[in-house]
Amino acid sequence: MAETARRMSALEGRAYEGSGIALTPTAPASRLSLRAPEASLSALSKALGLTLPRKPKTTAADGGRAALWLGPDEWLIIDEKGADLAALCAKVSALHSAVDISHRNTAVLVAGARAEDVLGAGCPQDLSPARFPVGAASRTVFGKAEIVLWRTGEEAFRIECWRSFSDYVFSLLEKAAREA
Amino acid sequence: MLLIHCPYCEEERPELEFRHAGEAHIARPENIAEISDEAFQRYFFIRANPKGVTFERWRHIHGCGRFFNAARDTVSDRFLMTYKAGEPKPDLGEAGGNQ
Numbered sequence A: 001m002a003e004t005a006r007r008m009s010a011l012e013g014r015a016y017e018g019s020g021i022a023l024t025p026t027a028p029a030s031r032l033s034l035r036a037p038e039a040s041l042s043a044l045s046k047a048l049g050l051t052l053p054r055k056p057k058t059t060a061a062d063g064g065r066a067a068l069w070l071g072p073d074e075w076l077i078i079d080e081k082g083a084d085l086a087a088l089c090a091k092v093s094a095l096h097s098a099v100d101i102s103h104r105n106t107a108v109l110v111a112g113a114r115a116e117d118v119l120g121a122g123c124p125q126d127l128s129p130a131r132f133p134v135g136a137a138s139r140t141v142f143g144k145a146e147i148v149l150w151r152t153g154e155e156a157f158r159i160e161c162w163r164s165f166s167d168y169v170f171s172l173l174e175k176a177a178r179e180a
Numbered sequence B: 001m002l003l004i005h006c007p008y009c010e011e012e013r014p015e016l017e018f019r020h021a022g023e024a025h026i027a028r029p030e031n032i033a034e035i036s037d038e039a040f041q042r043y044f045f046i047r048a049n050p051k052g053v054t055f056e057r058w059r060h061i062h063g064c065g066r067f068f069n070a071a072r073d074t075v076s077d078r079f080l081m082t083y084k085a086g087e088p089k090p091d092l093g094e095a096g097g098n099q
């Protein structure tokens, strides 16, 4: 009985590909919930190597790291290479709150010509490129679950959701994707 | 679906992202430990509930998370305007004329 427990992601083995749509759980990433007043933003931007966006519904992304505007003093920072984001912020003396939420969230990539339609099955926002262009991100809802939606390409979105909601979110996405 | 303008997100967003948060512009008494039970009751429980224009707090809970204020007509359910928390109660003039 010398077995070692193997860590499994919440959406292990789940993926769907259909005509004009692909649903793919993302690899693990590190994530930070960052709250800070205006006066701290330049110091935090420098520490994170990204200019924290000031405008609603916008993002800054560079080299696998991204900062998503969630509110006037709130950002979601994602690093796909797994950097210790909290440690980077810990070096900043300016007032801020940085909470590591790497394992609270998980994410699904929604890609393909039908991505907008599939997301439209559960998200009430206008996702047309005019209102939700590439690089836009927003906290919103998908069905009964709260998500953060980020448009990473013309036909590509990343859905961040709490891991405990991920089964529900993926199931609803898949149901919508199967409806041709 | 009703669209509500969030003054922090600076755009209209679907009502599913919002939550109602009671009447706006109710000032908490500074000397709350000293006021009478009747005065506390008026502050804490009694609300205007008008037929017509009402001023309410709303929260963009599944968006930016912020509380803000809104003037809404309780007859038509139309949002006349929204504005940031802390800003003074607006004078709606004609639009609020049926109050």
Ligand SMILES: [Zn+2]
Binding pocket: B006, B007, B008, B009, B010, B060, B063, B064, B065, B066
């Ligand atoms: Zn908002």
